[in-house]
Amino acid sequence: MNLTEAKKQFIQTWGTLGSEWGINRTMAQVHALLLISPNALCTEDIMEQLNVSRGNANMNLRELMNWTLINKELVPGDRKEYFVAEKDIWEIARIIARERKRREIEPVLKVLNGLKEVEGDQSDKEVKAFTETVNNLSNFVGKMDKSVDMMLKADENWFFGTILKMIK
Amino acid sequence: MNLTEAKKQFIQTWGTLGSEWGINRTMAQVHALLLISPNALCTEDIMEQLNVSRGNANMNLRELMNWTLINKELVPGDRKEYFVAEKDIWEIARIIARERKRREIEPVLKVLNGLKEVEGDQSDKEVKAFTETVNNLSNFVGKMDKSVDMMLKADENWFFGTILKMIK
DNA sequence: TTAAACTTTCAATTATTTCTGAAAGTTTAT
DNA sequence: ATAAACTTTCAGAAATAATTGAAAGTTTAA
DSSP states (O other): OOHHHHHHHHHHHHHHHHHHTTOOHHHHHHHHHHHTOSSOEEHHHHHHHHTOOHHHHHHHHHHHHHTTSEEEEEOTTOOSEEEEEOOOHHHHHHHHHHHHIIIIIHHHHHHHHHHTTOOSOTTSHHHHHHHHHHHHHHHHHHHHHHHHHHHHHSOHHHHHHHHHHHTO | OOHHHHHHHHHHHHHHHHHHTTOOHHHHHHHHHHHTOSSOEEHHHHHHHHTOOHHHHHHHHHHHHHTTSEEEEEOTTOOSEEEEEOOOHHHHHHHHHHHHIIIIIHHHHHHHHHHTTOOSOTTSHHHHHHHHHHHHHHHHHHHHHHHHHHHHHSOHHHHHHHHHHHTO
16 A cells, blocks of 8 residues: 555544544544654645645644644744644554543542432432442542553553563 | 433443444444343333434344354343343353454455565565565564453453463 | 634534334234 | 234434634744
8 A cells, every 4th residue: 555545544444433432523633634644744735635624724833732732843944833642552542541540530420429319318219329330430430540540651562561461 | 310311421421432443333232232231121212312313223233243252132021022132241251253354354355465476576675564564564464463362261360361461 | 903823612514322102023722 | 814013114303523714723934
């Protein structure tokens, strides 16, 4: 397979994975494009290569900056903004873990903890089933949260080294 | 907070989390409803409690069965089908991990491995950047895949015991 | 200043996903 | 057989999400 075809397939695959994970497809595609690009790209480049409008390109670049998955890069003698992606996969994984923890895990944990204090008689089976599920979930999600914290502090080799060692 | 209000909030929160993870909101809500229900519910119950149509209820129940997150339960002397959710959170986590691995990780891994064989001169920086990213990603996703395999075999206490011990 | 170069915004459009509900299909009891 | 009880299907409707593109906003150089 030639490079042009391979790039296309890579960008497409990453975009599909993105939507399956609740991430805007174009955002994932812009990220993919920058991931495999040896040099920084400007908005025009992205519009051209992905066939998207200026507004769309701008919006998704901004969002990728929010996630800190990409950075602006200034090219001397040029007024345009150029963008480069963080290339270290472990660093990317940490950024995504950190953001999803903040946006998803933490708010849910907060709600679950609030729901532990539902009033009612524990001999009522409705109440019992509810509190049991909420307690179990809150306990589980709490452990997930702590596990992500650990991963955020860890070094890649040590992390996978330890995890994969368990399998034996 | 009273039970009715708490239930509503729980179902709503779970539904929102579902959409953030690329899962149909109603499917997540049906799951939530069954998770906190002490007894099996029939399609009518779900239509009523979630205010959804028969078609919608049926479709999402079927999909939850596909995931094996819920099971049919027969009530003697009744022709209707009743549904119960798996309540063990660790088992639920394993089911979700297993399904997402199958639907998302494995296909991506396959594509990435295919893309390793892109033809072209490694002294071309475009080719070099592409193969480097693809190789790093493929390596990383491969480790993720193996980690999920391990989790699928593991016992909850041992798993979190080991993971959380690392944090110290 | 000011005008060119560039970025951001946002109302309107388009695309995608989800939902409805009635009809068709299936099963069971008699 | 057949009719009642129940489940599934699916074309069209509704809801949601993403995209466009032109106008407004901002920055820079001279």
